[in-house]
Amino acid sequence: MSVEAVLIDPLEALHSARDGGEGAAFRVGLVVPQSGPLGLTGPSALDGALLAAHEVNAAGGVLGRPMELVLVDGGGTPERVAAEVRPLLAAGAVDALAGCHTSDVHRAVEAVASGRTAYVYTPPHEGGSRLPGVLCTGIDPLSQLGSAIQELTEHHRIGRWAFVGNDYIWPRSVHRAAGALVARAGARVVLERRVPFGAVEGAVEPLLDALRASRADALLLSLIGRDQVHFGRALRRSGLDRRLVRLSGALEENGLLALGGDDTGLLYAAMPSFATLDEDRRRGIAERHRALCGPWAPVLDAYAVGLHDGLRLLAELAAHRSLAPDRLVRAAGRLLAAEARPVHLARADGPDFAVLP
Numbered sequence: 001m002s003v004e005a006v007l008i009d010p011l012e013a014l015h016s017a018r019d020g021g022e023g024a025a026f027r028v029g030l031v032v033p034q035s036g037p038l039g040l041t042g043p044s045a046l047d048g049a050l051l052a053a054h055e056v057n058a059a060g061g062v063l064g065r066p067m068e069l070v071l072v073d074g075g076g077t078p079e080r081v082a083a084e085v086r087p088l089l090a091a092g093a094v095d096a097l098a099g100c101h102t103s104d105v106h107r108a109v110e111a112v113a114s115g116r117t118a119y120v121y122t123p124p125h126e127g128g129s130r131l132p133g134v135l136c137t138g139i140d141p142l143s144q145l146g147s148a149i150q151e152l153t154e155h156h157r158i159g160r161w162a163f164v165g166n167d168y169i170w171p172r173s174v175h176r177a178a179g180a181l182v183a184r185a186g187a188r189v190v191l192e193r194r195v196p197f198g199a200v201e202g203a204v205e206p207l208l209d210a211l212r213a214s215r216a217d218a219l220l221l222s223l224i225g226r227d228q229v230h231f232g233r234a235l236r237r238s239g240l241d242r243r244l245v246r247l248s249g250a251l252e253e254n255g256l257l258a259l260g261g262d263d264t265g266l267l268y269a270a271m272p273s274f275a276t277l278d279e280d281r282r283r284g285i286a287e288r289h290r291a292l293c294g295p296w297a298p299v300l301d302a303y304a305v306g307l308h309d310g311l312r313l314l315a316e317l318a319a320h321r322s323l324a325p326d327r328l329v330r331a332a333g334r335l336l337a338a339e340a341r342p343v344h345l346a347r348a349d350g351p352d353f354a355v356l357p
Contacts, residue, residue: 005053006068007046010084013070013093026062026318028053028311029070029088031099031109036075037166037197037225038102040254041303045100046071047293048304051285052311054292062318067311070094074101078108086112096314096323098122100307102224103170110134118323120314122306124249124271126173133325135332137310141177144249148270149178149220153185156245158217160190164207164231165222167194174222174249190214200227204234211240218245225250229258241266252301272302 006025008016013027030049034042053067061067070093072084081101088094089112097119099109103126113119114131127140152158161182165171171194179189191214195203200223211219223231228250235241242264251269256262285308289300298304313332317323322331 004057004066005050006066007050008068008070010070010072010088010093013088014091024065025068026065026096026315027068027070027094028314029072029085029094029097031072031074031081031085031097031101031105032307033075033101033225034071034073036102037227039075040225040229040258041100041252041301042075043298044254044301044304045307047289047298048300048306048308049098049311051289051292052308052315055288056312056315062315067315074099074105076105078104081105082108082112085109089113089116096120096318098307098310098314100303100310102168103173104168107169115325118314118317118325118328120310122310123303124170126170127177128173133328135328137313137332138306141174141249142181144270145174145178145181145220145247148247148268149181150185152218152245152247152268153182153187156218158185158245159187160214160216161187161218161220162191162193162211162214162216162244163189163220163222164191164193164195164211165220166224166227167196170224171222174220178220187218190216195223195227197227200230204231207231208234208238208240211244216244218247221246221248222250223248225255226258228255232259236260252303253299254301257299 032042032045032049033039049069053069056062056067070088072081074081085097094117096117097109097113099106099119099121100123106121106125110119110131114133118133118135120135120137122137124138124144125136125140130136163175163178165175175192182189191210193207193210221228228248245266247268247270249270252271285305286300289297313335316335317328317331320331322328
């Protein structure tokens with residue numbers, strides 16, 4: 001099968017001519033990590049995006065305009081990623097943005113995108129309101145962890161929780177929400193540690209010592225990407241993986257493969273997985289992905305499916321001429337509700353989250 005999608009470099013997008021006519025490509029700035037802490041998820045996310053663009057184009061494009069993807073590496077520092085997005089917007093080189101990256105990068109991109117273009121952000125996020133024109137289709141910490149912490153605390157009779165995460169906006173928000181949920185479940189938090197990106201390997205032994213000293217029964221992990229993998233391997237070497245109930249809000253298929261799987265029965269993920277999708281939908285996406293990218297393509301994961309769906313939604317919004325920042329969230333809500341798709345939408349003009357039936 002030939003791929004009906006074009007992936008171009010930001011420099012090419014800045015310098016390639018666009019006539020602005022009705023047949024001009026509908027260009028989406030695709031902010032996906034190709035490096036950094038979430039780099040191991042990048043190939044899957046990119047495949048999900050290419051599949052979405054292929055499907056849109058095979059169906060006639062966006063009001064007859066082919067969708068093109070302008071790839072921006074979302075794995076750099078927030079300042080660096082925002083600095084790459086800013087000239088694309090200033091030059092009119094992209095018509096919209098879609099991203100699957102860390103929340104600190106999201107906040108930096110949001111600051112340069114708001115009021116200028118539609119920006120769809122698809123992974124789990126830290127919660128709170130958003131600037132106009134920014135649409136979050138992922139889930140907030142309270143919604144993500146609420147039932148999981150309660151059920152695990154009851155099922156495993158957990159009295160003492162420990163929190164270990166990276167040190168940026170999403171884990172901080174996760175830990176605040178989880179602290180309240182742990183107390184509501186009748187347990188308590190006995191340890192909290194946050195580690196900068198890339199510093200987990202050097203901090204492993206102190207973290208393991210602190211876990212042993214805390215006598216925790218359960219561990220909430222808000223480490224991401226390769227940091228989560230490094231720490232998971234260290235837990236296995238120490239034997240703590242067979243004693244601690246572990247719950248992660250960011251564990252997806254690539255991370256689980258890098259860990260070598262888990263046979264303890266004590267590792268839980270609060271992040272939806274590709275395997276938990278409706279069977280017909282899972283099979284359909286998998287078959288289309290295999291036909292497009294081949295049998296050796298990266299494994300699909302929650303990040304890939306979220307970005308795939310976000311780009312499809314963006315194309316629908318553009319087809320309805322509903323990308324204006326002041327009506328983006330409401331228009332998305334109407335589309336999703338009409339198709340009975342549940343989603344949490346962060347809003348700039350009302351409650352932080354609207355849960356649509």
